[in-house]
Amino acid sequence: MPDVALQSHPVAESRQLDAVRAGEADMAFVRLPVDKAGLNVIPLYTELSVVVAPKDHPIAAFEEIAVEELADEYLLADPDDFPAWRDTSTEIREGTRKPLPEMASAEEALDLVEAGLGILILPMSVARHFNRKALRARVVTGIPESGIGLAWLQSDVPLPDGFDAVIEEFIGVVRGRGRNSSRQPSVQAKQDAAPKKGAKGAAKSTTPGAGGAKGKSAAGKGGPTLRGGGRPGGKARAQKRGRR
Numbered sequence: 001m002p003d004v005a006l007q008s009h010p011v012a013e014s015r016q017l018d019a020v021r022a023g024e025a026d027m028a029f030v031r032l033p034v035d036k037a038g039l040n041v042i043p044l045y046t047e048l049s050v051v052v053a054p055k056d057h058p059i060a061a062f063e064e065i066a067v068e069e070l071a072d073e074y075l076l077a078d079p080d081d082f083p084a085w086r087d088t089s090t091e092i093r094e095g096t097r098k099p100l101p102e103m104a105s106a107e108e109a110l111d112l113v114e115a116g117l118g119i120l121i122l123p124m125s126v127a128r129h130f131n132r133k134a135l136r137a138r139v140v141t142g143i144p145e146s147g148i149g150l151a152w153l154q155s156d157v158p159l160p161d162g163f164d165a166v167i168e169e170f171i172g173v174v175r176g177r178g179r180n181s182s183r184q185p186s187v188q189a190k191q192d193a194a195p196k197k198g199a200k201g202a203a204k205s206t207t208p209g210a211g212g213a214k215g216k217s218a219a220g221k222g223g224p225t226l227r228g229g230g231r232p233g234g235k236a237r238a239q240k241r242g243r244r
Contacts, residue, residue, distance in 0.1 A: 004166055012105060020153060027170065031123070032147035039151050044174060046145035050127045050137040052113055052120045059119075060136040067142035074118035076100065076109050082121055084142045106130060150174060 011019065017034060019025035034041060051070060053059050071088040078100070079086035091097035101117070103109040106126060113120050114134050123146040127137040150171065 001166070001169060017151065020151060023153075027150060027152040027167070030149050030151045032149045034149070034151065038154055040154055041149050041151045042171065043147055043149045046147045048124045048139050049121055049143040049146060050124050051140040052110065052122055052127055052135055052137045054114065054116055055134055055136045057119075057136065059138045062138055064139035064141055067140050070119065070140070074098070076103065076112055076118040076120050082143065084144075085121070110135065 013031055016028055016030045020028045032043065051059060051065060059065050067084045068088050070085060072090050074091065075082065075085055079089065079092060086092055101112060103112065106122065107130060109120050110130055110132065112118060114132065121140060121143065152167065
């Protein structure tokens with residue numbers, strides 16, 4: 001949609017809906033689940049979780065690791081965010097878990113991992129985004145996949161002309177619809193505007209076409225058209241028929 005400008009801005013997960021609710025953004029990619037009050041939310045896809053640790057950590061020897069194998073590790077996150085880890089944690093079972101250090105962002109948490117203070121469990125795309133040479137990330141099993149969705153405000157007031165169609169088109173794009181999908185509003189509009197097959201006058205003409213064949217439309221068979229109309233060679237063929 002070259003006539004519709006698209007601006008994207010990254011935000012922290014804790015503030016992922018602030019701009020939408022404040023009317024500063026039309027839509028947001030959000031990590032599910034979210035509070036859907038006043039919102040339209042559609043799920044898009046899910047992704048695996050990974051455990052991140054220093055490159056010399058034992059996890060580096062594996063392609064994936066079960067969450068139970070991390071029971072003796074200090075997880076730099078609220079245990080309630082990862083019940084599968086919480087329920088097997090040695091520290092929690094023995095009541096020796098230390099309070100979490102202050103972490104204002106994923107980058108700060110990764111700083112602590114790099115310093116050897118603990119491990120971190122992140123969605124795979126986040127770990128790849130903050131990829132560091134001093135760290136290793138491995139798929140962790142037993143953790144629910146992380147969901148991504150698209151969210152925008154429900155509206156009780158009339159929207160600008162065409163705005164709904166723009167949103168529907170964008171939704172189709174992020175869901176993977178092709179540009180010629182009949183479910184896209186732009187394609188539906190073209191189909192509605194196109195002349196219907198079998199309509200009166202679509203295949204007949206009361207005057208000779210540019211090809212000279214009386215009663216036939218110039219492009220009735222769908223051939224390539226010339227600047228003056230008709231198909232290549234159409235006039236010559238019509239003249240030959242006229243001499244027979």
